[in-house]
Amino acid sequence: MTETPTDFADMTLDELRVALAPDIAASAIFDGWNETALLAAADMAGVDPDIARLAFPRARPMDMIAAWIASVDQAMAAEWPAERLATLKIRERIRTLVAFRLEAVAHIDEAVRRALAVMAQPQNAARALQLGWQSADAMWRLAGDTATDYNHYTKRAMLGAIYSATLAVFVNDDSEGKADTYAFLDRRIDGIMKFERAKAQLLNSDRELPSLTRFLGRLRYPAR
Template sequence: MTDTPQTPENKGPAGDAPGADIRDRILDAALVHVAFDGWSADAIAAAASDAGVEPAAARAAFPRGGVDLARAFHLRGDAQLRADLEATDLGTMRFRDRVAYGVRHRLELIEGDKEIVRRAAALFALPQNAADGTALVWNTADVIWSALGDTSQDVNWYTKRATLSGVYSATLLYWLGDDSDGHARSWAFLDRRIENVMQFEKFKAKLRENPIARRFEKSPFNPLELIRAPRQSAAQNLPGSPRR
């Protein structure tokens, strides 16, 4: 049996570990309070009271308070996204439409929670929480690429997720301020960002066709050859290891 990688999706407050049921109960009860109290210890305390959970158990379930609560909320959405994408026939779509569908559906999952998502975005924008926010967006991008059947094992594993993380983050911020009917402006914005990604992929393909670039790519001194996708046993949020 292989070790399960400790990614943001299964590590910490949102993972399948003892106390997960308590975390779920508190998260369910907290959402109504977050709209007023933010992602805070006050929201957790009120939710614990509503859910019949002892204060000490609530603090143990979310040791970093609101940050862990917001993180659990995001990862729950990613888990739902993964399940939905696996149940969707993406084969009939153009590739760019599959990517756009993944991002759009992720936002549609939180359409009724816009105010608390806005508060989460503000929370993770704080310097002390930026690493958590980055890891969560990366996890969303990884869920989408994995559902699309990405099999890259080299530096492309990272560039694909980094690029899509940028697309998702930009679209999320635009979506939060969009009051157009059916978020039509957000989906048009998303299409433009996806077009930018496709142009970048075309540029990479042309670059690989360049004779000089091909010689560099095959060179034993090419540092990119040292980069590979993470091993399944890697216990990091943004894992990777050099080739041996």
């Protein structure tokens, strides 16, 4: 089956950034996240280099990395919509989504390594944290999480930390099929599940505890 050519001419700049991002990532394996990779991606896609430069002013690495992460987010949502994930248990939903993201970049792990190095630079720390949060939020939403209280924040913070740690293992993993990475991921997800169960038990036990105020009141004013 022949794929329909992408019509870049009708795209907005925001759409073009995301569309070019996978080819930029492929070029970043060799050239790093820079203008050389951008122009190589434009050439592969058949996009006017001046338009590509307009989409990525000054070819800032973090802009290209952000667009690449957005492209992975979009691909993840297309492959694993909420209704498809709904047939799985919550643990498997999260594992499936993280595994999809790993598989999506398995052939360009050098680009991932270079991206992590850029994101680790002090001037990029705040934006890197924001991008990690957005991806964690996308995963939890697809997984069906509707929490709006503090659980909303703790879940995303934990998943973001697990995902970034897993990526760090991934780029240095020489085991067959990245087996060590997936074993690491499974252990970390098990940790989340145990934490959530313990938290639920604690909250339930708090509700079952007698009121301290009522207890002290009875000591002071015993029932007759």
